[in-house]
Amino acid sequence: MAGKVEEFPGASSVIKVGAALDAVTGSLDELRSATRVAEPLETVLGRLAETALEVLPEADAVSVTSLEEDRSRTIAATDEAAVRLDEQQYAADRGPCLDAARTQEPVRTVVGEHTDLWPEFSAAAENAGIRASLSVPVLVDGAGQGELLGSFNIYSYRAEAFDPIDEKLMRLLTTAASAAISNARRWQATAETVTQLENALVSRAEIDQAKGVLMAIHRITADEAFHQLVEKSQATNTKLADVARNLMTSLHTDR
Numbered sequence: 001m002a003g004k005v006e007e008f009p010g011a012s013s014v015i016k017v018g019a020a021l022d023a024v025t026g027s028l029d030e031l032r033s034a035t036r037v038a039e040p041l042e043t044v045l046g047r048l049a050e051t052a053l054e055v056l057p058e059a060d061a062v063s064v065t066s067l068e069e070d071r072s073r074t075i076a077a078t079d080e081a082a083v084r085l086d087e088q089q090y091a092a093d094r095g096p097c098l099d100a101a102r103t104q105e106p107v108r109t110v111v112g113e114h115t116d117l118w119p120e121f122s123a124a125a126e127n128a129g130i131r132a133s134l135s136v137p138v139l140v141d142g143a144g145q146g147e148l149l150g151s152f153n154i155y156s157y158r159a160e161a162f163d164p165i166d167e168k169l170m171r172l173l174t175t176a177a178s179a180a181i182s183n184a185r186r187w188q189a190t191a192e193t194v195t196q197l198e199n200a201l202v203s204r205a206e207i208d209q210a211k212g213v214l215m216a217i218h219r220i221t222a223d224e225a226f227h228q229l230v231e232k233s234q235a236t237n238t239k240l241a242d243v244a245r246n247l248m249t250s251l252h253t254d255r
Helices: 011-034 041-055 080-092 096-103 119-128 164-218 222-236 240-254
Strands: 061-067 072-077 107-110 132-140 147-156
Touching: 041 061, 041 072, 041 147, 041 164, 061 080, 061 096, 072 080, 080 096, 080 119, 080 147, 096 107, 096 132, 096 147, 132 164, 147 164, 164 222, 164 240, 222 240
Parallel strands: none
Antiparallel strands: 061 072, 061 147, 107 132, 132 147
């Protein structure tokens, strides 16, 4: 485990903190500017992972775990090696990234020191040359004290990597990024709603066209034409819009 930070840090620690805070401040300014433009959640989290890689000089790979009801998954990563380490933990249903997400507490570990606790992760990390990891829970705006998204996972090839200063920097980064993540989620939900509305409008237009064709061919009312489309939909177990689309396609084909 990384050595304990002294109560009164030396000059090297002060320099490290100063440089890291400058990096955090600069990265968050860039993030703030970028999130003024609507972006998918995966894009925002990918940028945050790159920011963590820049802020922590001992970090060699960063991933973001999403802890969902039915499964866990990696939704952003700076390196494929981080994805493979995450997936080993998901498959075993244990590991530092899952512990951090579930306990909502940071987890720092040196690979090999907790083999009995996370045997699958330890073996996979050793095979990949990873010697230390730091996982920090990610909370976004929500009910109560915050809604759990998952965890940020930082991996290093050096066993001495990561100390309480790195942990605090990651807490600062994830806290400051909470609003950006929430905005991305709201944008994504809005985009999905707009797509659904657009699809509904297209379907309505196709149904109206099909009704008009049936009215002209059979000299029936709008209600009678709609009833015919509904009957066809029910009889073939086909969506009403698809019935209308198939009708219009058949007319063009028959010409």
